[in-house]
Amino acid sequence: MYLWSLYCLGLVLVVGARRDEYDRIGYFWQITDIHYDPHFTSHSDYKKGCWRHENGAANSAIRENNKRRTRQENMGKFGEYNCDSTWELIESAAKFMKKRLNDNVEFVLWTGDGLSHFATRHLSENHQLELVQALTDLLGKTFPAQFVFPALGHDDPPFRKHLGRMWSRWLPTDSMKTFETGGYYIIERKQLKLQIVVINTNLMKRNEIDEEANKQWKWLEKVLHKFQKNGETVYLVGHVPPGWDERQKGLFQSAHGAFTDYHNKKYLEVVRNYSDIIVGQFFGHLHSDTFRIMMDNKGKAISWAMIAPSITPKRNHMGPNNPGLRLYKFNKDTGQIFDYTQFYLDLSQTNAKPRLEWLVEYNFTSYYGINDINPDTLYSLAKKFVVKPDGKHDLFQRYHKANTVKVLPHPRDQCDISCVLNHYCAITQVDYAEFEDCLIRTAMIQSTASRKYSNFINFYFGIIFFIISTTVM
Structure with a gap:
């Protein structure tokens, strides 16, 4: 009990x-x-800030322009x-x-x-x-x-x-x-x-x-x-x-x-x-x-x-x-x-x-x-962004x-190594001068790592080629 x-x-x-x-x-x-x-309208021109024009002539021109648009180009009510x-x-x-x-x-x-x-x-x-x-x-x-x-x-x-x-x-x-x-x-x-x-x-x-x-x-x-x-x-x-x-x-x-x-x-x-x-x-x-x-x-x-x-x-x-x-x-x-x-x-x-x-x-x-x-965990996370040579x-x-927010970039705007370093340094170095130092320092480190990686790959494939050549002979 x-x-x-x-x-x-x-x-x-x-x-x-x-x-x-x-x-x-x-x-x-x-x-x-x-x-x-408040001035957005689906009949406005996104090239001009998506604003509705107030005068009739402008509205008429926009309506005429919209007639030439495909359905996919028209702006929806939830925006553009x-x-x-x-x-x-x-x-x-x-x-x-x-x-x-x-x-x-x-x-x-x-x-x-x-x-x-x-x-x-x-x-x-x-x-x-x-x-x-x-x-x-x-x-x-x-x-x-x-x-x-x-x-x-x-x-x-x-x-x-x-x-x-x-x-x-x-x-x-x-x-x-x-x-x-x-x-x-x-x-x-x-x-x-x-x-x-x-x-x-x-x-x-x-x-x-x-x-x-x-x-x-x-x-x-x-x-x-x-x-x-x-x-x-x-x-x-x-x-x-x-x-x-x-x-x-x-x-x-x-x-x-x-x-x-x-x-x-x-x-x-x-x-x-x-x-x-x-x-x-x-x-x-x-x-x-x-x-x-x-x-x-x-x-x-x-x-x-x-x-x-x-x-x-x-x-x-x-x-x-x-x-x-x-x-x-x-x-x-x-x-x-x-x-x-x-x-x-x-x-x-x-x-x-x-x-x-x-x-x-x-x-x-x-x-x-x-x-x-x-x-600490956020800093560790940020450092993992740049651990690979590329x-x-x-x-x-x-x-x-x-x-x-899941808007995928155009292929020509893909994030290259300089883009990656820009993100990393902005996240980890809030001071402006330290941000600039980070960009220069990490770029040098990445360049060195990339050369070592390239040298290793060349050496590796050289060994493979040598083995294949010896085997064939």
């Missing part, structure tokens, strides 16, 4: 522990780079790879996420760029705000019981007070104050260890004496110091990631919204100082699916950042991607990321079919064959396919 009681007690404790562990598991969405284009997002595409993403609310979704990270690439330059202030209001209302209906935490992108209206009032349904009063003055804020989650810090990466493009930018740095270090002192953990959330664009080849400064060298170094310094409490960094902007690893001054991996692909299929300079959505699985208390699921919409198939279908593209841990998401490890091929 005594043993039976001990057995029952042990069973109760095990079940209780597992129940407690299950209760701590939660999920959150990351959506980014929606780039809503040369165009920003249609409302139908955005609404389909919202409906898909709403169907999955049973996944115990805690919150949503909306990491910037709600409007099209043309909107902030061509539309009035009121029109821009009306479009953001439409997106806000849609997300509010999609997530009626969850909070959405927006980060400002460079293609969002620069009217922070208006946006603050619009997003007051999600932001506490204290958060509203810093958002309206600087575009950044914190979400303090009472009774939980994990806190969320949203930064304004638009300020990272300014010079080093800019008052607003330096005010954000002081604020950021102050709140991180407080969280570190309290033994809490932090997610850093923003639009533009630090470091280099992995799809941009060559040793020249990115012109598309990157951090200045000063702010890039400053960001790395902050991450190094608070890597013990930063348990995740989340960005968008690049429209691609990739990640970054931050090192300390001795070359040890200490932190990581995930960069999610966009909803818009358009990418201005480096080719298109399929629309993507991402759902993270995490510990609600500590913030530890267990895994994520990447969803996508195959735009080429969707416009050809009557039925729209968002699909699972992959789960991160199973796709890459890792058990845990941490700086630089094309099977894992890199998987990564490169995911990088464009």
Whole structure:
């Protein structure tokens, strides 16, 4: 009887522990780079930004041009790879996420760029705000019981007070104050260890004496110091990631919204100082699916950042991607990321079919064959991308396919060894100078390895030829 009681007690404790562990598991969405284009129409010209022309003569010319198109060339209502997002595409993403609310979704990270690439330059202030209001209302209906935490992108209206009032349904009063003055804020989650810090990466493009930018740095270090002192953990959330664009080849400064060298170094310094409490960094902007690893001054991996692909299929300079959505699985208390699921919409198939279908593209841990998401495992994964002399490890091929959300490149745009090294160095070296050093260093190593491999092959076939010749004689 005594043993039976001990057995029952042990069973109760095990079940209780597992129940407690299950209760701590939660999920959150990351959506980014929606780039809503209200002027898209299937009768527009994708060579002119997919915009509907307002005058009758232009519309007549476009209709005449469309008559000459084949059926395959016509643009569908869910968009085109040369165009920003249609409302139908955005609404389909919202409906898909709403169907999955049973996944115990805690919150949503909306990491910037709600409007099209043309909107902030061509539309009035009121029109821009009306479009953001439409997106806000849609997300509010999609997530009626969850909070959405927006980060400002460079293609969002620069009217922070208006946006603050619009997003007051999600932001506490204290958060509203810093958002309206600087575009950044914190979400303090009472009774939980994990806190969320949203930064304004638009300020990272300014010079080093800019008052607003330096005010954000002081604020950021102050709140991180407080969280570190309290033994809490932090997610850093923003639009533009630090470091280099992995799809941009060559040793020249990115012109598309990157951090200045000063702010890039400053960001790395902050991450190094608070890597013990930063348990995740989340960005968008690049429209691609990739990640970054931050090192300390001795070359040890200490932190990581995930960069999610966009909803818009358009990418201005480096080719298109399929629309993507991402759902993270995490510990609600500590913030530890267990895994994520990447969803996508195959735009080429969707416009050809009557039925729209968002699909699972992959789960991160199973796709890459890792058990845990941490700086060491991600660094080990990245190093496997370049272990072969030709630089094309099977894992890199998987990564490169995911990088464009399954939009396969044209044969002439295949990823050669320089492309592979560009991805590897962008992932592992966030500092600009160290990125350039990495490209030069790894190119030399690969060249040496390739020569050794070539010499070995020549030697091997020489021996085979000698044996065959001797045998024949």
